[in-house]
Amino acid sequence: MSTTKVLLVGATGETGGSIANGLLEAGTFEVYALIRPRSVAKPALTALQDRGVKVRQCDMTASEEELLEALKDIDVVISTVGPADQLEQLPLAKAAKKAGVKRFVPCGFIPVTPPGGVMWLRDQVSRDRVTFPGDCRTKEIVYNHIKQLWLPYTIIDVGWWYQFSYPRLASGKIDYAMTMSNDEIIGDGNTPSALTDLRDIGHYVAKIISDERTLNKMVFAYDVVLTQNEIYDMLEKISGEQIERKHVSAEEILDRVASARASSETYPYDPAKYVPRYIAEYQLSWGIRGDNKPEYAKYLGYLTSKELYPDFKPSNFEDYLKHVFSGSAKGIYTDRIKRFE
Amino acid sequence: MSTTKVLLVGATGETGGSIANGLLEAGTFEVYALIRPRSVAKPALTALQDRGVKVRQCDMTASEEELLEALKDIDVVISTVGPADQLEQLPLAKAAKKAGVKRFVPCGFIPVTPPGGVMWLRDQVSRDRVTFPGDCRTKEIVYNHIKQLWLPYTIIDVGWWYQFSYPRLASGKIDYAMTMSNDEIIGDGNTPSALTDLRDIGHYVAKIISDERTLNKMVFAYDVVLTQNEIYDMLEKISGEQIERKHVSAEEILDRVASARASSETYPYDPAKYVPRYIAEYQLSWGIRGDNKPEYAKYLGYLTSKELYPDFKPSNFEDYLKHVFSGSAKGIYTDRIKRFE
Numbered sequence A, B: 001m002s003t004t005k006v007l008l009v010g011a012t013g014e015t016g017g018s019i020a021n022g023l024l025e026a027g028t029f030e031v032y033a034l035i036r037p038r039s040v041a042k043p044a045l046t047a048l049q050d051r052g053v054k055v056r057q058c059d060m061t062a063s064e065e066e067l068l069e070a071l072k073d074i075d076v077v078i079s080t081v082g083p084a085d086q087l088e089q090l091p092l093a094k095a096a097k098k099a100g101v102k103r104f105v106p107c108g109f110i111p112v113t114p115p116g117g118v119m120w121l122r123d124q125v126s127r128d129r130v131t132f133p134g135d136c137r138t139k140e141i142v143y144n145h146i147k148q149l150w151l152p153y154t155i156i157d158v159g160w161w162y163q164f165s166y167p168r169l170a171s172g173k174i175d176y177a178m179t180m181s182n183d184e185i186i187g188d189g190n191t192p193s194a195l196t197d198l199r200d201i202g203h204y205v206a207k208i209i210s211d212e213r214t215l216n217k218m219v220f221a222y223d224v225v226l227t228q229n230e231i232y233d234m235l236e237k238i239s240g241e242q243i244e245r246k247h248v249s250a251e252e253i254l255d256r257v258a259s260a261r262a263s264s265e266t267y268p269y270d271p272a273k274y275v276p277r278y279i280a281e282y283q284l285s286w287g288i289r290g291d292n293k294p295e296y297a298k299y300l301g302y303l304t305s306k307e308l309y310p311d312f313k314p315s316n317f318e319d320y321l322k323h324v325f326s327g328s329a330k331g332i333y334t335d336r337i338k339r340f341e
Helices: A012-024 A043-051 A064-070 A083-099 A133-137 A139-149 A197-210 A228-239 A248-266 A271-289 A294-299 A319-326 A336-339 B014-026 B042-048 B064-070 B083-099 B133-137 B139-149 B198-208 B228-239 B248-264 B271-287 B296-301 B316-325 B334-340
Strands: A004-009 A029-035 A055-056 A076-079 A103-105 A154-158 A195-197 A217-221 A224-225 A302-304 B006-009 B029-035 B054-057 B075-079 B103-105 B154-158 B193-196 B217-221 B224-226 B303-306
Touching: A012 A029, A012 A043, A012 A197, A043 A055, A064 A083, A076 A083, A083 A139, A083 B271, A103 A154, A133 B139, A154 A197, A195 A197, A197 A217, A197 B083, A217 A294, A217 B217, A224 A228, A228 A319, A248 A271, A248 A294, A294 A302, B006 B014, B014 B029, B014 B198, B029 B042, B029 B075, B042 B054, B064 B083, B075 B083, B103 B154, B154 B198, B193 B198, B217 B296, B228 B316, B296 B303
Parallel strands: A004 A029, A004 A076, A029 A055, A076 A103, A154 A217, A217 A302, B006 B029, B006 B075, B029 B054, B075 B103, B154 B217, B217 B303
Antiparallel strands: A195 A224, B193 B224
C-alpha cells in the first residue's frame, strides 16, 4: 500500500505546525503544504521542507483548474485557515470533491461550542444580515457546504490550549511564555473545561485521519478536563507563589459579550473590535455555559479521543506547567504579537 | 414502571394524526394533545379524545408558567407544527428543559435534505437578511436552540409520503385520492427516493421514542426506496392504463427554484408564492440532487429505521397503489384543500 498523501493548508500557523509535526512524526504520510505564492519564503516553511514536506503553490482563491492541480493525487486535505478566511475553503472543498479526495478535514480546531450563534468563531450569524462581512468567519457554512457536496469529511475540535490556560505569576517569572494575561476567573472558577496541548493536536490528527471510525464524524480531541481553580492551585503549588483570584461574574461576561458583539459588527475588520469578541464569547461558552466538556461534546454528536484512543498518552498538564515555570517553554503566536506591537 | 406520558403538538394535522394513532395502537403511552384554546372544538380532536387522548389547552405563545403547566409530568414532547410556525417551538423547548422532559422531538418529519439553504422548509436562510419573515420556517434554528439548551432530543425525518407519490390516471379513476397532480418526471426519472406511508409515521415514532439508541440522534424512517419510473410502471401495471411521461429537465427545475425563491421572498406570507417554492425545492432536492435516500441520510448522521427495526413490516407500496386504484384510499389535506377553494 502506498503512503497516504496529505495536503495541509496553513502549515506555518500554530495549529497547522502542530499537525505537520504530528504527521511527520507518524512517518506514514507524505505531507504536502498548500502555500500561497507570496508565502513561499517563510522561514517556518523552509524548516518544514527540511523535514520532507513538499510544497504546492496555489492561492485558495485560484481557479478550479489550479486548485485541482494542487489537489492532484491527494488522499486527505487538512485545512487550518485563519478565523477570517473560513469561506476560502468553499472552492477548495468543491475542487476536492471533483478530485476524489477521500477525506476533507475542514478548519474546526476550536473548543466545543454549539452551532447557532453562541460564538462568532463557530458560526456567527450577525444580528440583521447574512451578508454581514464578518460572516466569512462562519465554520458552519463550510460544514454545510461539505455536506451538500457529499464530500467525505472529519471535523476535529480540540480543547482550550495548554498554552493559553494558566495565569500570570506576580513575580513575572513566566511572562516570557504568556500570550495573554489570563488573570480572570470566570464565575466561581469551578466549571470543568477540556484542555489540549497545542503540540498534541498533530498527534491526534495523525490517528484520526487514519481511522475509518471517524469518517463523516466530528471528533473532540482533548488531553484533560480541569477547572480554573484546579489550574490556579497547581501553579501555586509549583511556583510557591500565591495568585490573586479575580472573579468575574456571569453578568459581567454577558455584558462584555453584548458590547463586544455590537462593536465588532460595526467594525468587523478591526482586530481591536473582534479579538475582544472572541475572548468574551469563549468566556461565555466554556466559562459560563460550560460547553467545552466531553459530555456535552458527546451529546452534540462528537466522538472523543479518550474513547477512540484509550492507549494514547497525552501531554501531562502538570508537567507542562512545570516546564513553563522552569523557563524552557515556547511562547506561541509570537510572530502575530510582534505584528500588532 | 408507569406508562410514558407523551405530549403531542399538532395532533389534528396529517403527521400529528398518524403519530397519535401510532402511539394509541402501541398501547404503552399516555397521550396528551397540546391544543390551542380556539381549537378545542375540532371534530378531529373529539375523535382522538374518544380514543383516550387527553387535552392540555395552551397556546404555543403562552407564558413560560403556562407552558410549564402544560408540560407537567410529561416524559416526551413530540412537535408537529405547520411550516410557518417552526419558531413557536423555541419557548416550548426552553420550558421542556426546565420541566425535565426526557426527550423532545422537534418538528422534522420531512424527507432528507442537507442543511444550509437547499430547502426553505429545512432551514431557509434568505438571500440577504436573517430577519426575513420567512425565516420563521427554519427547522435548523429550532435544532440549534435545542442543542444549546442541552435538551435530550430526537429528530425524525421521513420519506416522501406514499400519498403524494403517484401520478394521475387519464381515466380520472384515482382523482378522488389526488392531493396534487404529480404529472411530472424529474430528469430521467431514475433517481432513487425514499417513501413512507403517512400511516406508518406513527408506527415508527412509537418505536423511536421508546428506544435509547435514538436519544440525541437523527432518525430517518422510511418504508421503501423507488424511482419515479418504477412508480409509473407499477401504476400502469395495476391500472392497465398508459401514463404519459412528461420529463422536466434539471435546468427547468433550477429555473423554477430561482424564480420561486425570488417571488416567495417578496411575498413570504402568500401561499400562492411559497407553496410553489416548497414544490420546486423538493424537486431540486430529491429529484435532481438525489438527497432523499438512506445512503445520504447515513452520511449526514442519521440512523435509519431499516437498521434499527429490521423486523418491522412497513406498508407495501404496491398494495397501497392497488388500494388507491380500488377506490377506497383516503385523500389527505382535504380540509386544507377545501379551505383554498
